Amino acid sequence: MSESETIELASLGRSFQLGMLYDCRRDMLIPGITLWDAEMLQEDINVRPQPNTDFKIITSDSSEDKASALNVEASLEASFLGGMISVKGSAKFLNDKKMSKRQSRVTLQYRTSTRFEQLTMKHLGAGNVQHSNIFQEGSATHVVTAVLYGAQAFFVFDQELSTSENQQEIQEACRLR
Numbered sequence: 001m002s003e004s005e006t007i008e009l010a011s012l013g014r015s016f017q018l019g020m021l022y023d024c025r026r027d028m029l030i031p032g033i034t035l036w037d038a039e040m041l042q043e044d045i046n047v048r049p050q051p052n053t054d055f056k057i058i059t060s061d062s063s064e065d066k067a068s069a070l071n072v073e074a075s076l077e078a079s080f081l082g083g084m085i086s087v088k089g090s091a092k093f094l095n096d097k098k099m100s101k102r103q104s105r106v107t108l109q110y111r112t113s114t115r116f117e118q119l120t121m122k123h124l125g126a127g128n129v130q131h132s133n134i135f136q137e138g139s140a141t142h143v144v145t146a147v148l149y150g151a152q153a154f155f156v157f158d159q160e161l162s163t164s165e166n167q168q169e170i171q172e173a174c175r176l177r
Contacts, residue, residue, distance in 0.1 A: 007142060010071045013088025016147055018045065018119055021140035027076060027085050030140050035129045043122065050116040050148065058107040059172075066094050069109050070152075093154040104159045104167045113150030 007024060009016075014029060019041045021030040034041060058069055067076075070091060087094055098105050122128060124145065134140065161167060 005142075009073075009076065010091070011089075012070070012072070012076075012085065012091035014085075016144050018117060018144055018147060019123075020144040021134070022142045022144060023139060024141045033131075033134060033140075035131050035134060035143060036123060037130055040123070040130060041119075044120045045117055046120050047115060047117045050113050052150075053110075053112045055111070056109045058109055059105075061098050061105055063094070069107075069154075070094065090152040090154055093156075096154075096156060098158070100160070102161045102167075104161055104165075106157050108155040108157070109152070110155070111150065111152045113148055115149050116146065117149070118146035 009022075016029065019034040019036055021033055021035075022028070023030060056069070058065060060066075070093070072094075076085075093107070
């Protein structure tokens with residue numbers, strides 16, 4: 001496992017749980033194996049409300065801007081584009097492309113969070129790992145130590161333009177409303 005490198009990942013429809021193992025080399029969750037028994041994982045979890053709601057208007061249809069809206073780092077974007085991971089839920093927005101050059105598109109991104117959960121030092125402290133044999137297997141590089149719960153939605157509005165309409169003008173008008 002990695003010594004002390006912390007990474008933050010968008011779930012992209014994948015189901016992350018505290019204590020779950022993750023392999024960043026393959027962008028893959030390793031289900032069913034943890035460093036602790038289920039009872040130990042449920043003890044002393046730090047839970048705090050983290051209510052937040054945000055929205056943003058997106059006028060670009062580029063893969064880079066979509067990945068940015070989803071807070072996807074370059075390595076995870078490359079894994080998606082290379083077919084290593086498939087996306088679910090709101091992350092399907094990455095796959096949604098305009099059908100023609102005469103199509104104008106504006107997207108409303110809505111994001112909300114509700115609570116934050118993390119493992120405590122009781123879990124992470126020296127000598128508290130119950131299944132240390134997992135370190136020797138080398139199948140995981142990281143452990144999920146925190147999860148921010150919430151939801152995200154993308155509302156995509158498309159309009160087919162007539163030959164006299166300008167795509168940039170339509171997008172700017174939508175942005176200003």
